[in-house]
Amino acid sequence: MKASTEEFDVVVLGAGAAGMMCAIEAGKRGKSVLVVDHAKAPGEKIRISGGGRCNFTNLNAAPENFLSANPRFCISALRRYTQRDFIRLVERHGIAYHEKTLGQLFCDGSSRQIIDMLVKEMREAGATLQLATEIGEVERAGEEFSVALSTGTIRCRSLVVATGGKSIPKMSATGLGYEIAAKFGLPLVETRPALVPLTFEARTLEKLKELSGIAVDAVVGCGKKRFAEAVLFTHRGLSGPAILQISSYWREGQEIAVSMLPGTDIFERLKTARTQNGRQAVQTALALYLPKRLAQHIAEQEKAEGNLADFSDKRLQNIAAAVNDWRIKPAGSEGYRTAEVTLGGVDTQALDSRTMQAKAVPGLYFIGEVVDVTGWLGGYNFQWAWSSGWSAGQAA
Secondary structure (H helix, E strand, C coil), X not given: CCCXXXXXXXXXXXXXXXXXXXXXXXXXXXXXXXXXXXXXCCCHHHHHHHHHCCEEEXXXXXXXXXXXXXXXXXXXXXXXXXXXXXXXXXXXXXXXXXXXXXXXXXECXXXXXXXXXXXXXXXXXXXXXXXXXXXXEEEEECCEEEEEECCEEEEEEEEEECXXXXXXXXXXXXXXXXXXXXXCCCCEEEEEEECCCEECCHHHHHXXXXXXXXXXXXXXXXXXXXXXXXXXXXXCEEECHHHHHHHCCCCCCCCEEEECCCCCCHHHHHHHHHHHCCCCEHHHHHCCCCCHHHHHHHHHHCCCCCEHHHCCHHHHHHHHHHHHCEEECCCEECHHHCXXXXXXXXXXXXXXXXXXXXXXXXXXXXXXXXXCCEECCCCXXXXXXHHHHHHHHCCC
């Protein structure tokens, strides 16, 4: 690009899922579109998602699967561009996919297929993609915006901010989008890491260290929210899908409740075992249902040495509670380093839910993760990217 000022109808800051989707739609409307990103390749979060296979949407995507200070904001975009719409796009490009679990759709092959699809769609829509470009000052110039890039200054009538959140800084994630919002007077909802492993303080970790690597299918709760998926013990604390899900609802100082044998009345199982084989050790009885190391750990923590015949109903109830109502208070989370997304962001009260345009700044749009809309684990955040990007692309 030349150093002199160039003009575009639409400039999209960020070549991620939302930004590329917006560029495609704006380009289809005959707009001149430039997509700018500081990364060397587009769609880096797409590339690493789903273990390299991209969990690109969820069959069950609905407004109730999203967190926001304004929970109704996401309804318009999600209804106007649905998971079925994106699936049709994927199918049109001949990309094979499968449902893994709980409505989660993954590519059969590489996540690069989704990136290639979006880049091809952008190219066919006439959008220009400019990578490895630093984004500097953004200014309002009359009815236009002026954006200083490392390659020169550009001007546009519509500026779309699709710069993502703070999660995964090793991929050069920044808070640029929040800075632009603040510059133009848009309020922000406090940001924090979401879909992130939870950590314990040193004394708790010492007690749990021998469990690192063990996984169980569990139900994890915090307050009134519950998620039934796998839990993984790690050398820092707890991870796994159920923990990542509950991390979006958990706050410092709160405890979480873990049921490691949901749907199993372990008290009744232990009572039956006591009747049938009273000489059996507690940990042996537990190991019929739990990983051996975990069963041993629970027995040790409950000081349940000896035979089942030696234990009263009350003692067995305490052991059952340690299995199915384990209460523990995390010290924190692993932070943005491993968080899949950022909770909070640009306050949706300042945006038009149909177009994603800032109400007080005509021509300025915010889409994707930078906005205070955060999905559950399992393809929901990608669907928000497609839906919000599509919505802005119809108006920018």
